[in-house]
Amino acid sequence: MSDQLDIKKLIDGDRRSLAKAITIIESRRGSDSVLAREIIEAVLPHTGKSIRVGVTGIPGVGKSTLIESLGLFLIEKGKKVAVLAVDPSSPVTGGSILGDKTRMEELSQNYNAFIRPSPTSGMLGGVARKTRETMLLCEAAGYDVILVETVGVGQSEVEVSYMVDFFLVLMLPGAGDELQGIKKGIIELADAIVVNKADSSNKALAEKTRQHYQNALYLLTHNSFWTPQVLTCSALFKLNIDAVWKCIEEFQTKAAGCCELKTNRIKQNQLWMWKLVHEMVDTNIKQDKQIQKLLPDLQKQLENDETTPYFAAKQIIELIFQS
Helix, strand or coil: CCCCCCHHHHHCCCHHHHHHHHHHHHCCCHHHHHHHHHHHHHHHHHCCCCEEEEEECCCCCCHHHHHHHHHHHHHHCCCCEEEEEEECCCCCCCCCCCCHHHHCHHHHCCCCEEEEEEECCCCCCCCCCCHHHHHHHHHHCCCCEEEEECCCCCCCHHHHHHCCCEEEEEECCCCCCCHHHCCHHHHHHCCEEEECCCCHHHHHHHHHHHHHHHHHHHCCCCCCCCCCEEEECECCCCECHHHHHHHHHHHHHHHHHCCHHHHHHHHHHHHHHHHHHHHHHHHHHHHCHHHHHHHHHHHHHHHCCCCCHHHHHHHHHHHHHHC
16 A cells, blocks of 8 residues: 555645545545555544534535635634535536635635545535545544535435534525525534625624524524524625634534534444445445346336335345345
8 A cells, every 4th residue: 555655644744645545535446445445444543633514505605605714714723624525416427517626716725724626426415425534534634624515405415414523504694484495404403503694785684684593493402512503704704704613612612521522423433334335235236247137027027017116126135135
């Protein structure tokens, strides 16, 4: 492994080694899978010391602008910041724009920031396929804060909350009673709601929106040690960014103090393990020659009502365990 990637350099914070390691981790080539596992095993003792923050919100709400402003603020405080910005892949070509570095131009030029745009590659939940492993690599490279920007709010967007410590939902002024169509599940998972673009003529409307969300949160259950906060800010003009970070820090202190932080990460790892089991089974099904040979016959039986989906699935599973 030393010939292909210097782990010591990565742990010492070498950006090139980090980028190369992430590329290997994200690779779908079978030849890279063994090396990827070796890399993760080598860096694991050096992980777990950062705070992981997920940032979500509808397109146009200002996620990238907030992340840039927050990142620059943190760097001024002496921290190193990694941004994992997830780009939606085209369902037709599989390609993605990967334009986050252009949206975070100032932050991307700062030596203490590392921005990694990653395509979703068909993954649900607004997160890339290897986001969790990439976080570990960034932690090993000495980044204190990891910000995960997701593609937007949707039914499966809650996936990001299962891999971060703090889940921030960014909103626009003028939500009203309909809460901008955000589903109850997203709000229940939010550790903080931040109303962005609270500047100039929007300031009063943003405060009114903040009160709407605060009232909505009172009706929802959350974890025992933390009461979700609702804040306003202007990411563009860097207003109230310090309050957003203070909220995250307060959460981190309380979560660590009651062991919730460690407990939550253990639960996340267990959930991810089962998700990967399902993923690997699905991959094996698609690659198994016996199953591929059986599928046309099963599909024909289903068309002719000669079997049910349950019994067809059972035959596939039995074949997996026989092989």
